[in-house]
Amino acid sequence: MNTWKKFSIVTTLSLLSMLPTWSFAEDNAIENLDSSSSPDTIVTAYARATGSGEDEVRQAFVELSQEEGIPYEQFVRSLTPDNLDGAKNGGGNNSLLPGSPGDIYYTRFGIANMKNIGHVGLYVRNNQVVEAAYNKQRDGVYQQSIRVPSWDIAGMNRLYINMGNPRQCWTAPINDALARADIWQRNKRPYNFKFWDNKHVDGTSYLNRRYSFNCSQLVWSAFINYLDLDRDPGNPAVKTDRRIMPQEIVHNRRTTSY
Numbered sequence: 129m130n131t132w133k134k135f136s137i138v139t140t141l142s143l144l145s146m147l148p149t150w151s152f153a154e155d156n157a158i159e160n161l162d163s164s165s166s167p168d169t170i171v172t173a174y175a176r177a178t179g180s181g182e183d184e185v186r187q188a189f190v191e192l193s194q195e196e197g198i199p200y201e202q203f204v205r206s207l208t209p210d211n212l213d214g215a216k217n218g219g220g221n222n223s224l225l226p227g228s229p230g231d232i233y234y235t236r237f238g239i240a241n242m243k244n245i246g247h248v249g250l251y252v253r254n255n256q257v258v259e260a261a262y263n264k265q266r267d268g269v270y271q272q273s274i275r276v277p278s279w280d281i282a283g284m285n286r287l288y289i290n291m292g293n294p295r296q297c298w299t300a301p302i303n304d305a306l307a308r309a310d311i312w313q314r315n316k317r318p319y320n321f322k323f324w325d326n327k328h329v330d331g332t333s334y335l336n337r338r339y340s341f342n343c344s345q346l347v348w349s350a351f352i353n354y355l356d357l358d359r360d361p362g363n364p365a366v367k368t369d370r371r372i373m374p375q376e377i378v379h380n381r382r383t384t385s386y
Contacts, residue, residue, distance in 0.1 A: 158262075158321060159209060167204040174207070178322040188324035196245070212262050226274070227251040230302035232287040232347055233274065234378050246374040248347045250309050251286075258309040260341040262319040269309075269317040269341055287377075289355065290384040298354070305350035317341050327358065327372045348372040355382055 157173035165173075171189065175182045193203035205211075227233065231251040249259030252271065260269045289301060320326060320340035327348065341349065348357050358369075359376035377383060 161208040162210065163205065163208060165205070165208060167201050170204050170207055174321055178320075180322065185324075192324060209263070226255050227286050228288065229253055229306055230289060232289075232377060232383060233257055234285040234287060234374060246378070248343050248374045248377055250305065250347055250350055252306055252309060258313045258346070260317070260319060260343045260346040262321070268319045269312045269315075269346060271313045285378065285385045287383040287385050289351070290382055301351055301354035304353055308350045309346070312341065312346065320345060323371065323373075325370050327370055344372045344374045344377055347377055357382060 157176045161170055161173055171182055171185050174180070175185045178185070189204050189207075190200055193200045196203055229252055233249045233251055234246055236246045247259070247261070249257040251257050251274070255274050256271050257274050258269065258271045262268075289298070318340045320342045323342045323345075326342055326345040351357055357377045357380045358372050359379045378385070
């Protein structure tokens with residue numbers, strides 16, 4: 129928002145209709161949440177941050193809490209900033225071995241108290257991974273070393289894109305995914321809080337600097353020109369088809385852990 133302050137009020141107002149709703153997300157509404165926040169307050173904050181209706185957010189949280197197998201209130205209270213901090217949730221020292229460009233890194237320490245959601249990132253080169261996260265240090269898409277507590281070895285998997293047996297990788301999908309991830313991190317794409325409805329990316333969003341991502345959306349979108357890494361791709365009978373979660377990428381038939 130600081131950039132927009134440089135424009136006149138008239139110019140700023142004239143551009144409002146050109147920006148997606150989330151470009152003016154109420155980040156502070158989520159940033160100010162803590163363990164004392166009520167579930168209704170948290171729902172309202174996420175609704176404001178994503179431009180969604182509160183009923184939509186509440187229903188999505190109900191579905192996700194059921195999938196996670198925990199009470200609704202416990203799930204919602206896990207969505208405060210402290211619990212979204214992967215570095216805090218991972219803990220410990222990391223001794224990860226470097227991967228190959230295009231590998232997907234997964235850790236179960238995505239959100240505190242969540243056993244099935246986790247966190248994913250795309251390994252690019254030289255012990256560096258591109259990921260999308262929201263915490264006190266960063267907000268959105270960025271590149272960082274794998275030698276950090278958030279990539280804790282105890283809860284970590286490396287996966288490669290498996291195009292056959294024995295191990296094979298297509299050059300085109302890998303190079304395309306790496307190119308996309310590089311553009312997104314250099315353009316510092318913001319974080320997408322609408323993780324319950326994130327399985328979408330279009331041709332214009334590839335270069336749209338205002339397009340936002342969460343972790344699984346980033347990895348899924350990086351490969352979508354060639355592969356759909358959703359565990360349940362295109363199945364209308366699966367009500368979660370509108371979202372892509374880290375565990376779905378881990379258990380996709382095209383990803384293999386090593």
